[in-house]
Amino acid sequence: MKNRLVLKFFSAFSVLILIIVFVLNFFISLRLREHFEQKISAELKSNAVLVADILEKNLAEGKFEEIQQKTSQLANKLDLRITVIDKDGRILGDSEQQPSLMANHSDRLEVTEAIKNGFGQSTHFSDTLGINMKYVAVRVDQSDRILGVVRFALPLSRVQPEIRIIYRVVLFGTIAAVVIAMIVAYFISRSIILPIRQVKETAQQIAKGDFSKRVRIKNKGELGELAESLNTMADELQQKMENLRRLDRVRTDFVANVSHELKTPLTLIKGYIETLQNKAINDKAKLSKFISIIKEHSDRLGYIIDDLLSLSELELSRDCVNRTELDLQEVIEEISLGFEQALAEKKQSLTVSTHGDSFSIQADRNKIEQVFANLIDNSIKYTKEFGRIEISLREQDQMVCVTVGDNGIGIPKEHRDRVFERFYRVDKARSRELGGTGLGLSIVKHIVLAHNGKISIESELDRGTKVSVTFPRN
Numbered sequence: 363m364k365n366r367l368v369l370k371f372f373s374a375f376s377v378l379i380l381i382i383v384f385v386l387n388f389f390i391s392l393r394l395r396e397h398f399e400q401k402i403s404a405e406l407k408s409n410a411v412l413v414a415d416i417l418e419k420n421l422a423e424g425k426f427e428e429i430q431q432k433t434s435q436l437a438n439k440l441d442l443r444i445t446v447i448d449k450d451g452r453i454l455g456d457s458e459q460q461p462s463l464m465a466n467h468s469d470r471l472e473v474t475e476a477i478k479n480g481f482g483q484s485t486h487f488s489d490t491l492g493i494n495m496k497y498v499a500v501r502v503d504q505s506d507r508i509l510g511v512v513r514f515a516l517p518l519s520r521v522q523p524e525i526r527i528i529y530r531v532v533l534f535g536t537i538a539a540v541v542i543a544m545i546v547a548y549f550i551s552r553s554i555i556l557p558i559r560q561v562k563e564t565a566q567q568i569a570k571g572d573f574s575k576r577v578r579i580k581n582k583g584e585l586g587e588l589a590e591s592l593n594t595m596a597d598e599l600q601q602k603m604e605n606l607r608r609l610d611r612v613r614t615d616f617v618a619n620v621s622h623e624l625k626t627p628l629t630l631i632k633g634y635i636e637t638l639q640n641k642a643i644n645d646k647a648k649l650s651k652f653i654s655i656i657k658e659h660s661d662r663l664g665y666i667i668d669d670l671l672s673l674s675e676l677e678l679s680r681d682c683v684n685r686t687e688l689d690l691q692e693v694i695e696e697i698s699l700g701f702e703q704a705l706a707e708k709k710q711s712l713t714v715s716t717h718g719d720s721f722s723i724q725a726d727r728n729k730i731e732q733v734f735a736n737l738i739d740n741s742i743k744y745t746k747e748f749g750r751i752e753i754s755l756r757e758q759d760q761m762v763c764v765t766v767g768d769n770g771i772g773i774p775k776e777h778r779d780r781v782f783e784r785f786y787r788v789d790k791a792r793s794r795e796l797g798g799t800g801l802g803l804s805i806v807k808h809i810v811l812a813h814n815g816k817i818s819i820e821s822e823l824d825r826g827t828k829v830s831v832t833f834p835r836n
C-alpha cells in the first residue's frame with residue numbers, strides 16, 4: 363500500500379473538515395432561521411400596527427359588526443388570519459370564524475403579552491383551525507384606555523417551505539465546501555507526504571549501501587533541511603566509504619610490497635649461499651666476493667626493516683618526537699657534509715641560501731636529520747651529473763620554510779601526488795637500482811606531520827623538483 367500515509371493524512375483532514383463544516387452549518391442554519399422568523403414577526407407586527415390603527419375608532423365606539431367586516435376584508439387583502447380581541451379576551455372579530463363561536467382568548471400567550479407590553483408573539487396549535495400557527499399581537503390604545511388587541515396569524519406551513527429552502531441552500535453550500543476542502547486536503551496531503559516518502563525511500567537505499575542516492579527536494583523549511591541533512595550524510599558516508607576502500611587497497615598493496623621488497627634480497631642471499639654450498643666455497647676469490655654481496659643484501663634488508671619500523675612508530679604515535687631547540691641551518695649544513703662524497707662522484711653542486719635571521723625550531727633532531735638526508739639523497743639520485751641542488755631557508759611569520767630543489771629528471775604529473783605513498787616509485791627498476799625502496803618520502807611526510815608541519819612538492823619533467831617543508835616555530 364504505497365499511498366498509506368497520504369490516505370491517513372487525507373482521512374484525518376477529512377474528519378476535521380466534516381466536523382468544522384457541520385458545526386458551522388448547524389450554527390448558520392440556526393441563525394438564519396432565527397433571522398427569518400424575526401423578519402416575519404417584524405413584518406406581521408408593522409401590518410398589525412396599521413390594522414390596529416384602522417380599527418381603533420370602531421373599537422372605541424364598540425361597533426362590532428363593522429369590526430368583523432373590516433377584519434375579513436383586511437385579512438383577505440393581506441392573505442392572513444386576523445383576530446380582534448377585547449381586553450378581557452373576548453373575540454370581537456375573526457377572519458376565519460364566527461366570533462360568537464370562539465372561546466375566550468385571554469389565556470393566549472401572545473394576547474396576555476400584548477396587553478401587558480404592547481406587543482406579543484408565539485407559535486402554537488390553533489384550536490379554531492386545527493393547525494400550527496405563528497401569532498403576532500399588538501395592543502390598541504386610546505389615551506390611557508386599553509381598547510383591545512389585534513392579532514395576526516400565519517400558518518406555519520406557509521413559513522416552513524421558505525425555511526426549508528434556506529436549509530437546502532446552506533446544505534448545498536456545505537456539500538460544495540466539503541468537496542472543495544477535500545480536494546484541497548488531498549493535494550495538501552500529497553504535497554506533504556510525497557517528499558517525506560522520497561526522503562524515506564532514499565534513506566532506505568542509503569541504508570542498503572547505495573551511497574550515490576540523493577533526495578531532490580526544493581522545499582524550504584524543515585523538509586528541505588531534512589533532505590539536505592540526508593544528502594550531506596550520504597556525501598559523508600560516500601566519502602568515508604571511498605576512504606575506507608582506498609585504505610584497504612593501500613594496506614593490501616603495502617603487504618604485497620613489503621613481502622616483495624623483503625623477498626628480493628632474501629632470494630638473492632639464498633642463491634649465493636646455495637652456490638657456495640655446491641662448490642664455490644673452495645674458491646677463495648669467489649668466496650670473499652659472494653660474502654660481500656650477501657652482506658650488501660642483508661644490509662638492504664636491515665634498511666628496509668629500519669624504515670618500516672620508523673614508519674610504524676610514527677604512525678602509531680606522534681608523541682615519539684623528542685623536541686629540543688635546534689637551528690635548522692646548522693642541521694642542514696651538517697647533513698650536507700655527509701653527502702660530499704656522493705656529490706663529488708656525480709660532479710654536482712649543493713648550495714644553501716638563507717632569507718631571515720633565525721631558523722631555530724622545537725623539533726626532534728634525529729628525525730629532522732632524517733628528513734633532509736632523504737630529500738638531499740633524492741635530489742642527488744634523481745639528478746644527472748653536473749646537476750645543481752639548492753637548499754633555501756626562509757623565515758615566514760611564525761614558521762620556517764625549507765625548500766630542497768634540484769634541476770634533475772623531475773616527476774611526471776600523474777605520479778606527483780603519489781610519491782608520498784609507501785613503496786611508491788616513479789620508475790621502479792631505476793629506483794631499485796639506485797638502492798631505493800620508495801619509503802623515503804613517506805617517512806619524510808610522517809615526520810613533518812608529527813611536527814605539525816606541512817610538505818608540498820612541485821616538479822616539472824626534465825626540469826627539476828622542489829620539495830618544500832614548513833615547520834611551526836613552536
Ligand SMILES: Nc1ncnc2c1ncn2[C@@H]1O[C@H](COP(=O)(O)OP(=O)(O)OP(=O)(O)O)[C@@H](O)[C@H]1O
Pocket residue numbers: 736740741744745768770771772773781786787788789793797798799800801802803804826827
Ligand atoms: N628529487 C626528485 N626528483 C625526481 N624524482 C623524485 C625526486 N624525489 C623523489 N622522486 C621520485 O619519488 C619516488 C619516491 O621517493 P622516495 O624517496 O620515497 O623513494 P626512493 O628514493 O625511491 O627510495 P628510498 O628513499 O626509500 O631510498 C622516487 O622513487 C622517485 O621516482
Ligand SMILES: [Mg+2]
Pocket residue numbers: 736739740798801802803
Ligand atoms: Mg628517497
